[in-house]
Amino acid sequence: MNDGSPLILAGTVVGLFVLGLALVHALMTRRTLRAIAVVGTGALWAGLYAAALLVTASRSYAVVLPAGETKWFCGFYLDCHIGVTAERLVTAPELGRLRSSGTFHVVTLRIRSSARRATLQPHDLRIVVVDAYGRRYARSSAAEALLAGPNAGLLARPLGPGDSYAVDVVFDLPNDAREPRLLVTEGPAMERVVERILVGDEDSFLHQPTLLLLPRAGTGGEK
Numbered sequence: 001m002n003d004g005s006p007l008i009l010a011g012t013v014v015g016l017f018v019l020g021l022a023l024v025h026a027l028m029t030r031r032t033l034r035a036i037a038v039v040g041t042g043a044l045w046a047g048l049y050a051a052a053l054l055v056t057a058s059r060s061y062a063v064v065l066p067a068g069e070t071k072w073f074c075g076f077y078l079d080c081h082i083g084v085t086a087e088r089l090v091t092a093p094e095l096g097r098l099r100s101s102g103t104f105h106v107v108t109l110r111i112r113s114s115a116r117r118a119t120l121q122p123h124d125l126r127i128v129v130v131d132a133y134g135r136r137y138a139r140s141s142a143a144e145a146l147l148a149g150p151n152a153g154l155l156a157r158p159l160g161p162g163d164s165y166a167v168d169v170v171f172d173l174p175n176d177a178r179e180p181r182l183l184v185t186e187g188p189a190m191e192r193v194v195e196r197i198l199v200g201d202e203d204s205f206l207h208q209p210t211l212l213l214l215p216r217a218g219t220g221g222e223k
Contacts, residue, residue, distance in 0.1 A: 005199045012049050016042055053199050057206035064181060067215040070112065073122075073186040082122050082159070084184050084212070085110040087166065091217040095170070096146045102174040104143055105129070107182065107214060111155070112164035123188045125155040129171045130211060132179040143170035181211040 019042040026035035065071055067086055074080040088108035093100055109127075113120050129137040147168055157165055173180060185203060187195065195203040202209055 005201060008049075008052075009194070009198055012045065015045060019045070049199075053197060053204060054206065056200050057204055057208075060206075060208040062208040063210040065210065065212050067213045069212070070110075071184060071210055071212055072114075081113055081115040081118075081120055082186060083112045083114065084125070084186075085112065086182055086212045086214055089215045089217050095143050098143055098146055100143075100172050102172060102177070104140070105171045105173055105180065105214070105217075106143075106147070107169050107171070109167050109169060109184075110164050111157070111159070111167060113159035113162065115159075115161050117161055119158055119160050121158045122156055122186050123191075124186065126185045127155075127169055128183050129173060129177070129180045130183050130209075131173075131177040131181075135177070136183070137171050137173055137177070137180075140170045140172045143172060144168070181213055183209055183211055185209075 019038050023035055023038045023042070026032075026038055070083040070085045072080045072083040086107055087110045090106040090108075092104045092106070095104055095106075111122060111125075127139060131137070147170065155167055155169075159165070171180075185192075187203070192203060195201045196205060198204050201207065
């Protein structure tokens with residue numbers, strides 16, 4: 001995310017609010033020409049911001065991080081201290097008595113904090129697999145329930161300064177899925193709404209994502 005984008009968005013919101021007040025005043029005092037000028041200024045400002053949002057998104061490209069590298073999440077307040085790493089991958093045609101429609105991919109993720117003092121917790125982590133054809137696959141809750149381990153499926157836990165924990169997530173991928181990669185996003189609902197219109201943010205409209213390459217099956221990722 002561009003470090004100045006929250007300030008640009010905040011300035012735009014404040015500027016449009018002030019213009020709105022000026023428009024109300026112009027209408028109440030029946031100053032038609034001033035009202036037209038205020039509307040024109042507001043439309044131009046909003047249009048320039050929308051153009052910057054779309055141009056930045058159109059110039060973005062998907063980034064695929066090698067297995068073992070960490071994807072860091074920057075909140076609206078630029079606190080980039082929560083990260084996710086794909087550490088290990090195990091594949092199997094079945095888990096217990098549950099048979100896959102293709103192949104189960106059990107991915108061990110490492111959720112980590114780089115904070116030096118604060119205790120943090122990831123908010124609303126969403127994880128899907130994206131293959132080479134752009135198809136997306138959700139987690140298999142039934143398969144995760146069968147793992148029944150202490151680190152199966154539980155994504156959100158408090159993290160002390162420098163702490164980390166492992167969590168297993170499972171995907172049932174068809175056998176024709178090529179180059180499966182993880183798309184992981186993080187943030188509460190309101191923050192996600194704001195980020196949709198934040199210039200340069202990964203979650204903004206049409207912006208390309210940062211993906212995590214899965215480790216080789218049966219091995220851990222690079223550390």
